[in-house]
Amino acid sequence: MSSYPMGLDPYVSRQCLLHHMYSPLVSVHSSPAADAFLQSVVNAADTSVLSILKPYGNNVQYPIPNQSFKITNNQLITKNYPSFPVRFDFPLQDLLSIASSSSSDHSSSLQQLFSISSLERLLKELPFDANDDLYLAFFNKVITSNSIVAFHTFNHPISQIFVIDYANDSVDYLRARIVEFRNYRFPPFFQINDLLVHAFVVYDENAVGASELAAFEADVNNKLSVAVTFIPVVFQEPEKSASQVEILVNQNSTIDEDLQRISFGSTPDHFMIPTSVDRSLRGSIHQFISQQLIPHMEKKVRLWDDQILAPKRSITNRFFSASRKLFNNNNASDHQADTSSFNYQENYYHKSSPEQSIRKLADWSLILKDFKYSYSVYDLIKKDYNNDKAWIYVASTQEMCIISLLLVQTQLANNLGVSPDRNTLRRIRNDIIEPYLDNLSYTYKSRLNLKTYNLRTLLVVVELLQCMCSTFKMYWWWIDLIEKYLVKCVQEFDAHLIASNQSSQVIKAIIYERLGFVFGKISVESMVQIDHQEQEKPPEEEGLYHNPYKIRPKRVPYIVGSGRFRKSSTWYLLSIKEWLALEKYDHIKVLLSNIRYSFDLELTDNWYNRSDLLLGIIKRRLVDQDKVPPLEVASS
Amino acid sequence: MSSYYFTIIGTNDTPLYELEFASFKLGGSGASQVPGKSQFSNNVKEILPFVTHSSIDLIEDVQWNNNQFYLGKVDSFYGLSVNAFVTQGNIKFIICYDNGNGRYDENAIRQFFMETNELYVKELMDPFYSVNDALTSPDFDLRIKLLAKKYL
Numbered sequence: 063m064s065s066y067p068m069g070l071d072p073y074v075s076r077q078c079l080l081h082h083m084y085s086p087l088v089s090v091h092s093s094p095a096a097d098a099f100l101q102s103v104v105n106a107a108d109t110s111v112l113s114i115l116k117p118y119g120n121n122v123q124y125p126i127p128n129q130s131f132k133i134t135n136n137q138l139i140t141k142n143y144p145s146f147p148v149r150f151d152f153p154l155q156d157l158l159s160i161a162s163s164s165s166s167d168h169s170s171s172l173q174q175l176f177s178i179s180s181l182e183r184l185l186k187e188l189p190f191d192a193n194d195d196l197y198l199a200f201f202n203k204v205i206t207s208n209s210i211v212a213f214h215t216f217n218h219p220i221s222q223i224f225v226i227d228y229a230n231d232s233v234d235y236l237r238a239r240i241v242e243f244r245n246y247r248f249p250p251f252f253q254i255n256d257l258l259v260h261a262f263v264v265y266d267e268n269a270v271g272a273s274e275l276a277a278f279e280a281d282v283n284n285k286l287s288v289a290v291t292f293i294p295v296v297f298q299e300p301e302k303s304a305s306q307v308e309i310l311v312n313q314n315s316t317i318d319e320d321l322q323r324i325s326f327g328s329t330p331d332h333f334m335i336p337t338s339v340d341r342s343l344r345g346s347i348h349q350f351i352s353q354q355l356i357p358h359m360e361k362k363v364r365l366w367d368d369q370i371l372a373p374k375r376s377i378t379n380r381f382f383s384a385s386r387k388l389f390n391n392n393n394a395s396d397h398q399a400d401t402s403s404f405n406y407q408e409n410y411y412h413k414s415s416p417e418q419s420i421r422k423l424a425d426w427s428l429i430l431k432d433f434k435y436s437y438s439v440y441d442l443i444k445k446d447y448n449n450d451k452a453w454i455y456v457a458s459t460q461e462m463c464i465i466s467l468l469l470v471q472t473q474l475a476n477n478l479g480v481s482p483d484r485n486t487l488r489r490i491r492n493d494i495i496e497p498y499l500d501n502l503s504y505t506y507k508s509r510l511n512l513k514t515y516n517l518r519t520l521l522v523v524v525e526l527l528q529c530m531c532s533t534f535k536m537y538w539w540w541i542d543l544i545e546k547y548l549v550k551c552v553q554e555f556d557a558h559l560i561a562s563n564q565s566s567q568v569i570k571a572i573i574y575e576r577l578g579f580v581f582g583k584i585s586v587e588s589m590v591q592i593d594h595q596e597q598e599k600p601p602e603e604e605g606l607y608h609n610p611y612k613i614r615p616k617r618v619p620y621i622v623g624s625g626r627f628r629k630s631s632t633w634y635l636l637s638i639k640e641w642l643a644l645e646k647y648d649h650i651k652v653l654l655s656n657i658r659y660s661f662d663l664e665l666t667d668n669w670y671n672r673s674d675l676l677l678g679i680i681k682r683r684l685v686d687q688d689k690v691p692p693l694e695v696a697s698s
Numbered sequence: 699m700s701s702y703y704f705t706i707i708g709t710n711d712t713p714l715y716e717l718e719f720a721s722f723k724l725g726g727s728g729a730s731q732v733p734g735k736s737q738f739s740n741n742v743k744e745i746l747p748f749v750t751h752s753s754i755d756l757i758e759d760v761q762w763n764n765n766q767f768y769l770g771k772v773d774s775f776y777g778l779s780v781n782a783f784v785t786q787g788n789i790k791f792i793i794c795y796d797n798g799n800g801r802y803d804e805n806a807i808r809q810f811f812m813e814t815n816e817l818y819v820k821e822l823m824d825p826f827y828s829v830n831d832a833l834t835s836p837d838f839d840l841r842i843k844l845l846a847k848k849y850l
Contacts, residue, residue: 624759625755625758627755628751628754628755629752629756631748631752632745632749660751669712669747670747674743675744675745676744
């Protein structure tokens with residue numbers, strides 16, 4: 063039972079979500095000299111500082127020894143976390159110009175999160191092993207995005223880093239870059255005052271002394287009031303370098319970046335870096351995150367909490383808003399339009415409006431893993447957005463309400479195995495998840511034609527619901543919702559791709575496979591539970607009459623109908639059908655092992671082996687495939 | 699004109715009897731079609747037995763919470779709805795239908811199941827028939843078809 067069913071553990075996808083979606087975005091601007099210096103160290107001409115830093119943002123994969131990050135929340139409770147990944151990305155101006163250039167054809171409408179046909183193409187071309195989990199790749203691509211939008215601030219950079227070379231760049235150069243950056247015309251919803259400006263200085267450890275560095279740091283601090291992190295690099299000749307570390311480059315890459323990499327063909331998916339540089343990069347980035355980034359975020363969150371949120375929650379404000387509602391009912395809509403700071407033409411709140419700041423407060427506290435607090439803030443601000451009819455903000459906040467609530471519930475450290483009671487679950491399901499999802503689907507799809515946002519929400523919620531299922535072993539609360547939302551996803555993907563004359567085979571196959579996995583997993587988990595209950599039964603009394611002719615149930619979970627093995631197998635079969643069209647025979651053989659509890663593949667005279675049924679067709683195709691020598695397959 | 703797939707499933711999950719048919723009631727577009735011939739596409743036909751097989755999971759879940767033999771609509775899968783009935787001997791009658799035009803009569807399906815149950819019990823009393831054997835009697839087949847014509 064241990065290897066059944068094979069698939070991605072929902073807790074891994076929850077981790078991915080926190081690492082790749084709800085993590086701080088740090089935009090990196092590097093000087094040409096710094097680029098050239100690191101290129102010579104890594105001995106690769108086509109690399110840049112950003113592409114070297116990017117993988118190191120993920121400090122789960124590239125940690126330092128005894129790594130820990132201290133985060134203090136608003137209630138002044140400090141917790142230690144073993145990792146706190148950040149996303150290093152392009153300079154802010156580049157991110158914004160990409161977004162504005164791609165939206166030039168239809169200026170005021172919002173952009174899709176990703177292109178469904180690109181995703182399908184990427185998944186088709188992705189080289190994968192039969193045992194690889196393509197669902198993880200699919201999920202990661204769906205949640206990874208670096209487009210900056212007004213209605214959520216996860217992709218608004220929290221810090222801007224300037225990387226300079228100590229030997230070739232001066233303080234004046236750095237000042238010029240910062241001035242240039244500050245004078246850029248940022249979109250009106252983006253608050254530049256919240257940005258932490260920081261400098262990374264790379265230097266050759268053998269050539270520069272400690273006193274020179276201290277003087278440089280003091281100089282930068284005095285003239286520009288910018289903190290500095292030094293990255294010591296021991297420059298070695300490539301052939302002399304004793305040991306090297308392999309670093310994968312495709313960290314947090316979007317669908318388009320991956321497609322580009324595949325179509326270029328020659329670009330490698332990893333680079334080699336000397337061990338000493340690797341160590342100093344890990345150390346410096348850890349130092350930056352723990353000493354600069356986290357304190358900056360904590361300070362801002364506390365400030366917003368005091369200055370914006372506390373007055374809003376205060377009793378006087380509540381009284382005023384209530385009285386406004388009661389006594390000002392004539393021309394209510396005109397009045398609202400006057401007072402609200404929402405821009406209806408371009409769908410944003412101005413950066414200085416409290417609505418935009420509170421949303422940022424909630425987003426940042428979610429990044430700082432204070433899920434409970436961020437849920438309460440999302441819940442509060444949602445009403446304001448609703449009053450202003452800022453639909454895109456309402457939808458996005460509803461999405462975050464659901465996600466933050468599920469993140470609280472599935473936080474293992476908080477729960478200690480105590481499952482929420484029935485009334486709480488009923489409230490979560492009937493008052494929050496279902497109505498909010500209906501509502502936000504309507505907004506995303508019908509009001510704003512942003513179906514990809516809707517798809518991402520559905521997939522994320524499904525993964526978190528699976529976490530709920532496996533944390534508290536209470537799948538019967540959620541399994542129908544999970545099935546409903548995944549089927550909805552398939553339909554949406556299908557509808558989009560059929561409209562553009564493509565078939566959505568890979569995406570469909572992956573989601574069907576996921577459905578099979580979900581049902582298989584809950585069956586196994588409920589079986590364990592029932593076995594456990596069985597053991598607790600008292601032994602039967604002797605002398606009692608036993609009917610020897612009574613038919614005994616075959617498998618344990620079936621007696622109370624909690625198994626879903628058959629359903630799981632049917633979804634797997636549908637998935638295999640799609641893989642069959644794509645001729646991924648090795649993967650099909652792996653999947654066939656997941657249906658072994660429902661269908662005995664060794665038997666040949668059973669009903670499911672009939673040649674007109676799906677399983678019969680699959681078996682026949684596999685036999686034919688095995689008969690054909692590989693050469694003929696290639697020629698045909 | 700909606701199509702139906704009716705099956706009787708034994709206690710060991712094996713189909714004992716299968717029938718595919720279409721509604722005999724006059725539909726909007728049925729002029730050129732053979733009356734009673736099911737309109738399932740090939741893609742659906744090859745998975746119908748698997749859909750009914752997977753709904754056994756849900757039937758086993760529902761049957762313990764329900765004191766009726768007729769369990770109503772238990773599942774919908776791939777655009778098909780599934781209604782079920784459990785006999786006293788834990789034999790399942792399952793009907794799958796595409797609910798394309800949105801019209802289906804719950805009562806008609808219940809009546810169909812009731813009378814099928816009577817036919818099944820009569821078949822069960824045949825001394826040459828034992829539980830979980832395939833139902834191959836032409837008379838039984840004919841009577842089921844008549845019931846289908848009468849109710850669905």
